[in-house]
Structure formats: structure tokens, C-alpha cells
Amino acid sequence: MPGVVVVGAGQAGASLVARLRKDGYEGRITLIGEEPAPPYQRPPLSKAYLLGDMALERLYLRPHHYYGEVGIDLRLGARVDRIDRAARCVHVEGEAIPYETLVLTTGSVPRRLPAGIGGDLDGVHVVRDLADADAMGPQFGPGKRVLIVGGGYIGLEAAAVAAKKGLKVTLVEMSKRILSRVAAPETSDFFRALHAEHGVDIREGIGLEALTGEGHVSGARLSDGSTLAVDFAIVGVGIVPGTALAEAAGLPIDNGIAVDAEGRTSDPAIWAAGDCASFPYRGARLRLESVPNAIDMAECVAGNIMGAARAYVPRPWFWSDQYDVKLQIAGLSSGYDRIVTRPSAAPHTASFWYFQGETLLAVDAMNDPRAYMVGKRLIDVGRSPDASLVADPGVDLKTLLA
Ligand SMILES: Cc1cc2nc3c(=O)[nH]c(=O)nc-3n(C[C@H](O)[C@H](O)[C@H](O)COP(=O)(O)OP(=O)(O)OC[C@H]3O[C@@H](n4cnc5c(N)ncnc54)[C@H](O)[C@@H]3O)c2cc1C
Numbered sequence: 001m002p003g004v005v006v007v008g009a010g011q012a013g014a015s016l017v018a019r020l021r022k023d024g025y026e027g028r029i030t031l032i033g034e035e036p037a038p039p040y041q042r043p044p045l046s047k048a049y050l051l052g053d054m055a056l057e058r059l060y061l062r063p064h065h066y067y068g069e070v071g072i073d074l075r076l077g078a079r080v081d082r083i084d085r086a087a088r089c090v091h092v093e094g095e096a097i098p099y100e101t102l103v104l105t106t107g108s109v110p111r112r113l114p115a116g117i118g119g120d121l122d123g124v125h126v127v128r129d130l131a132d133a134d135a136m137g138p139q140f141g142p143g144k145r146v147l148i149v150g151g152g153y154i155g156l157e158a159a160a161v162a163a164k165k166g167l168k169v170t171l172v173e174m175s176k177r178i179l180s181r182v183a184a185p186e187t188s189d190f191f192r193a194l195h196a197e198h199g200v201d202i203r204e205g206i207g208l209e210a211l212t213g214e215g216h217v218s219g220a221r222l223s224d225g226s227t228l229a230v231d232f233a234i235v236g237v238g239i240v241p242g243t244a245l246a247e248a249a250g251l252p253i254d255n256g257i258a259v260d261a262e263g264r265t266s267d268p269a270i271w272a273a274g275d276c277a278s279f280p281y282r283g284a285r286l287r288l289e290s291v292p293n294a295i296d297m298a299e300c301v302a303g304n305i306m307g308a309a310r311a312y313v314p315r316p317w318f319w320s321d322q323y324d325v326k327l328q329i330a331g332l333s334s335g336y337d338r339i340v341t342r343p344s345a346a347p348h349t350a351s352f353w354y355f356q357g358e359t360l361l362a363v364d365a366m367n368d369p370r371a372y373m374v375g376k377r378l379i380d381v382g383r384s385p386d387a388s389l390v391a392d393p394g395v396d397l398k399t400l401l402a
Contacts, residue, residue, distance in 0.1 A: 001027055002098035004305065005090060007080045007245065008105035009033025011041065012274025012294040014061045016103055019302035021070045029072045030097060032090070034079040037130050038064045043291060045133040046157040047321045051164060052137070059130070083249040085267055101269055101305055104257055105298065106242035108275040108289065113149070113235055118211030123232040127154055128239070139232045142166030147220050147230040149208050151178030153320045155236035156191060160322040163198040170228055171200060172220075174207040181238075184339045186352045187327075187364045194325060194348065241287060242276045254278055256287040261311035263301035271305065273297040279312055290318050315380050324348060328369065330376035331362030340387045342371060342397075351375070353390050360384040370397055377401055 004020060006013045009031050017031050033039070040059040048054035067074040075092070082091040089096040110126040113119030125136045139146075144167045148155045151173030162169045171178075177188040195202055207223040211233055220228045241256040251265045252258040256278030263271050263279065274294040278287040293314055300312040318329040325348050336354035344350050351371035354362040360383075363375030374397040378385060385400040 002088070002100045003028030003030070004101045004103065005030045005032065005097055005099035006103045006105055007032050007090060008107055008242070008274070008276070009035070009039045009074065009076065010105060010107045010274065010294070011039070011061070011291055012105035012107070012298040013103070014039035015295045016105060016273060016298035016302045017067075017072050018062070018070075019299045020305065021072065023302065023306055025302075025306055027100070030075065030099075031067070031072055032075045032078050032080055032092060032097070034077070035129055035131070036077045038062070038067070038074065038076065040130060041291070042129070043319075045130065046127050046154050046161070050127075050133055050137060050140070050158065050161045080245060083245060083270075085249055085270070088269065099269070101271070103301060103305075104246055104265075104270065104272040104276060105274045105294075106245060106272075106276045108239040108241050110235070110239050111237045113208070113211070113237070117209065118213065118217060119235070121211055121213050121217040122215055123213070123217040124211060125232065125234050127158060127234065127236065136232075136234065140165045140167060143168065144231045145229060146170070147172070147208075147211075147228060147233045148236065149233060150236035150238070151175075151202065151204065152181065152236055152238065153179070155234065156195065156322055157320060158234050158236065159195060159200050159202075160198070163195070163200050164323070169200045170230075171195070171202045172206050172208055172222060173202070173204045174223075176205045178202060178204060182333075183364060184333065184336070184352055184354065186339050186341060186350075190350060190366060191322065194323060198323060239275070239289065241278075246270075246272065246276075254285055256285075258285065262304040262309065263297060263312055264304070271301050273301045281314070286314070288314060288316060290316070292317050315376075317376060325366050326369075328365045328372035329362065330365075330372055331360070331379040333362035333364075336361050338387075340390050342368075342390055343393050344368065345393075353387070355384070355387060358384055358387075374398060374400055 039061045078092045080090045089098045110128040146162050148171040159169050159171050179188045209221040211217045212219040243253045246257040257272040275289050278285045316332050320327040333354040340353040342351045349367040351365040351368045365372035389395045
């Protein structure tokens with residue numbers, strides 16, 4: 001029997017095959033990945049691994065021998081070029097691999113700068129995979145000048161690593177503030193101040209006009225007319241879902257591979273999970289780009305392949321590490337109409353609570369695991385605290401759970 005074939009050996013793909021085996025699936029499982037490395041965690045690529053504080057072995061989600069031991073046929077360095085839905089097989093460099101059930105966990109693809117503005121010069125990097133981090137790492141020498149394009153979490157994390165390593169860091173963000181797509185102005189202010197303390201030159205409301213250089217990047221021209229000399233550049237301007245394979249196979253795409261509540265595409269033999277998939281959520285479609293979503297959705301789909309018929313309900317959370325600050329985010333902030341700040345006397349510590357009316361939507365907690373934990377529990381069960389209690393540092397947050 002052809003069994004389950006999973007395309008994309010990243011966080012979601014690895015979680016899905018492990019869950020299938022754990023839950024007793026006895027059929028054949030094939031996990032196909034384009035990258036040469038066995039499945040690994042990506043978050044350290046812009047944090048501890050880039051800093052040189054984490055060994056390669058610790059990135060791997062499981063030891064390489066695990067896959068063979070539990071009967072998972074792991075094919076690495078193998079790119080699936082095409083899905084043949086009529087014949088129920090995928091094509092990998094001329095070989096047809098049959099499937100009974102196919103799962104697409106193809107992740108996402110980083111946006112790159114166009115070649116016309118210097119995006120193809122040597123020394124212009126993105127941070128999506130291990131090869132990107134390994135190519136960039138040797139450039140992080142003290143005194144080097146790096147330009148970071150984009151003030152989202154990945155750009156800011158790379159800036160923190162570079163500043164810690166003694167580089168001269170300039171970060172440009174086209175919109176009027178860093179993190180504008182994902183966080184409230186209060187959180188942007190917190191991180192702007194943190195980076196300023198470490199000497200990072202953050203320029204907001206300023207776009208990149210072009211990277212310049214002969215073969216290798218050596219300069220940048222900004223939208224305010226200024227120019228910069230740079231030794232290398234890191235581009236963190238977002239990602240797009242990896243939908244090409246699904247689209248070519250005629251599957252519906254809607255900000256990602258469109259799946260139903262259980263994770264199935266319009267073809268009952270094909271499922272999707274992780275960064276590449278958009279699923280129904282509160283009357284709309286949602287696509288999340290995070291490790292917790294990749295794991296939870298993949299595990300839910302694994303159960304559904306085995307007949308659980310369970311709708312995927314995300315319980316969103318996320319984190320970021322910059323210098324000595326651990327940011328933990330619970331919930332989804334979109335639609336908020338006010339921010340309640342919980343002050344803290346401790347340095348680099350705060351939490352911002354996103355409300356829509358009286359409803360708590362999300363919490364950004366900086367170095368405050370208690371605020372994160374309480375906020376997450378309340379959001380998970382759909383309860384909202386009185387905002388005045390949240391804002392009062394004299395109130396023990398744990399009492400909000402009572
Ligand atoms: C630098 C960085 C830092 C991050 N930090 C955080 C963080 O702090 N917290 C957090 O929650 N999330 C973070 N994320 C996001 C998180 O890593 C992703 O959301 C998660 O990896 C998504 O898992 P996935 O399995 O959907 O996709 P991926 O892990 O990207 O895996 C997809 C895999 O599919 C492969 N593939 C694609 N097409 C094909 C094909 N045709 N044939 C074969 N293989 C194919 C790709 O090569 C890739 O290996 C970070 C991401 C990056 C890049």
C-alpha cells in the first residue's frame with residue numbers, strides 16, 4: 001500500500017509523521033524534504049545559532065536514526081516537482097512516488113528584493129534555512145557594517161545578534177514604526193528603546209531605494225536621500241506561503257493552501273498544515289507563521305487522517321529573544337481597540353494587554369512569564385479580566401484566574 005506521503009520535512013512535516021506513528025498508524029510513511037538536513041527548528045537561526053551559542057546537533061528535532069527506527073522513509077535533498085492527482089503520485093526528479101494520502105507541509109518562502117534594486121548582489125542575505133544562516137554567520141565579524149532591511153521580528157533578532165557581536169548595525173523600516181504589522185505602538189517603543197541602548201541605528205518611515213556595489217554589496221541608497229556604506233545586508237521583509245506545488249495541481253489557494261476545519265484540501269486525499277495552510281477561523285481564513293501552529297495543526301491533521309474528525313482550533317502563541325529580553329505573546333491582537341499597560345519596576349520588563357471593548361485578545365509580555373501565563377490561560381478559555389486590575393501593579397495577576 002502506498003500509505004502517507006508528506007512533502008516538506010520541516011516543523012509541521014516532522015511533527016505529523018511522528019504523531020502518526022505514535023498514534024499507531026501502521027502503513028507506509030514517506031517524508032520528503034528539499035533541504036539536505038533532517039528536520040530542524042528554525043527559530044534559533046536568527047537567535048542562539050546565529051550568535052554561535054547553539055551547536056548544530058541541538059537544532060535537529062529528532063536524532064537522524066529516529067526516522068529509520070520507527071519506519072519513516074525520510075528522503076532528504078529531494079524536491080517534489082509535481083503532484084499528479086489523477087495517478088495519486090508525486091514526482092521527485094523523474095521518480096513517481098505513489099500516495100494514498102498526501103500531506104503538504106511546504107512552509108513558506110522569504111520575500112527577496114528585486115534584482116533591479118540590487119537584491120541579487122553577493123552579500124545580500126535572507127534568513128529562512130540553515131544554509132542561509134551558515135552563509136551569513138562568517139560575515140558577523142566585529143566592526144563590520146550590516147544593513148538590515150525590515151523591522152519585523154526576524155530583522156530585529158538579527159540586529160540584536162549583530163550588535164552583540166560588535167557589528168555596526170543600521171536597520172531601515174519602511175512603515176512608520178518597527179513591528180507595525182504585528183504589534184501595538186507600545187511594543188514597538190519598547191524594542192526601539194532596547195535596540196538604541198545597544199547602539200543599533202533604527203530608521204523608521206524610511207525605505208530602501210537600492211543596494212549598490214560591483215558584484216558584492218557595498219552601499220545602500222535610502223528613500224530620504226541618504227547613503228550608507230555596508231559590508232553586507234540582511235533582508236527580513238516577510239514571507240509568502242509555499243503554495244506553488246498545490247497551485248500547479250489545481251488546489252484552491254486563499255492566502256495559503258485552503259483547507260477545511262480538519263485540514264483537508266478540496267481533494268479528499270490531500271491535506272495541508274503549517275505555514276503553507278490557511279484554515280477557517282471565526283468566519284474568515286487564518287494562516288499562522290509559528291512553531292506552535294505548525295506542531296498543533298500537523299498533529300491535528302495526523303489524527304484526522306486516522307479518522308478523528310476533529311476541527312483544528314489554534315491557541316496562538318509566539319516568542320522572540322532579543323538581548324536579555326524574552327518576549328512571549330499569547331493570542332492574536334488583530335482587531336484590538338485599546339492597550340492596557342501593566343507597569344513593572346524591573347528593567348526591561350513590561351506587559352501590554354490588547355483589548356477589543358471588554359474582551360482580552362492578546363498579551364505581549366517582556367521578561368514577564370507570569371503575565372504571559374495568566375494572559376494565555378484567560379485567552380484560551382475565553383475569559384477577560386477587568387482592565388483596571390491588569391493595570392494595577394499591586395494586584396497579583398494570578399488572582400485574575402480565580
Ligand atoms: C529565522 C526564523 C526565526 C523564527 N523564529 C520563530 C520564533 O521565535 N517563534 C515561532 O513560533 N516561529 C518562528 N519562526 C517561524 C517558524 O519557524 C515557522 O513557522 C515553522 O518552521 C513553520 O513550519 P512548517 O513545517 O510549516 O515550515 P518549514 O519549517 O519552513 O518547513 C517546510 C519545509 O518544506 C520544504 N519544501 C518546500 N517545498 C518543497 C518541495 N516541493 N519538495 C520538498 N520539500 C519542500 C522546505 O525546504 C522546508 O524544509 C521563525 C522562522 C525563521 C525562518
